[in-house]
């Protein structure tokens with residue numbers, strides 16, 4: 475016996491948490507130990523198996539979930555995606571990143587929690603200004619968990635179905651109980667905040683109440699993520715109905731520069747003096763910074779260069795600022 479009981483336990487726990495790197499790392503340790511003990515043939519076979527299995531994993535699509543497409547009426551209520559965004563690709567405040575990593579950890583270990591009668595965090599409220607990464611977060615959660623992302627735009631749902639909205643919501647929540655996925659209810663404030671926009675207030679209340687009822691009963695099978703721009707306007711009773719609320723903020727100067735440099739990772743930015751750009755990033759959201767970086771990169775590429783000149787980036791940032799104040 476060349477794999478110790480500890481190795482086996484570690485292998486199982488790495489497998490359960492979906493941590494491939496750790497899984498293969500432990501398997502390689504077993505191979506190394508076997509080689510040291512003189513079982514060279516076994517060690518060699520194990521290494522070959524690990525290599526083959528790794529190669530196969532890479533060539534397979536990242537998501538192990540079979541492609542699920544909503545059918546029938548459901549198809550008109552939500553859109554399905556298999557996002558590629560990783561959480562590590564996002565620039566986030568430490569508090570938000572910590573909260574999201576905890577969510578992923580609980581979701582990955584849900585079997586362990588459920589055996590003791592606990593459920594992982596599965597009802598999430600994301601609030602913050604436009605372009606700070608709320609929708610992107612839902613994509614990243616889906617990608618990290620290998621799940622499809624189903625997006626429901628509440629503003630569209632309400633204006634399309636009016637009095638029938640609550641029964642449409644029931645359909646979506648029924649699907650959430652059956653098909654494990656991340657369900658993003660985007661523009662969530664369409665339900666809560668907009669009391670002054672001339673909508674039928676009584677109707678909006680009724681829809682909100684049905685949503686909350688469904689949310690209370692939502693099984694831990696799927697994740698329900700609601701995103702809103704108007705965290706302050708939603709009443710605090712509403713926040714409590716979610717397991718966790720994550721607040722998104724405009725980027726700090728350092729975060730702004732990180733967003734720019736990450737988006738320009740494929741380019742040569744050695745001539746850019748980042749500190750000089752910091753003031754120009756003020757008041758721009760993550761999304762606007764990404765757009766400015768893309769504009770500068772495209773200009774450089776089409777001009778025949780892979781080098782971003784400092785002038786190009788500051789021009790693009792100024793242009794974004796102009797658009798914002800237009």
Ligand SMILES: Nc1ncnc2c1ncn2[C@@H]1O[C@H](COP(=O)(O)OP(=O)(O)OP(=O)(O)O)[C@@H](O)[C@H]1O
Nearest residue numbers: 564565603604605606607608609610703760761764
């Ligand atoms: N925190 C972030 N880190 C890196 N890129 C970001 C971040 N936030 C936004 N972006 C970029 O901006 C784009 C739009 O962001 P996203 O749609 O997630 O914003 P949002 O918060 O949902 O905005 P809205 O309130 O308008 O719906 C993303 O696709 C990404 O390119």
Ligand SMILES: [Mg+2]
Nearest residue numbers: 608609660701
């Ligand atoms: Mg969004």
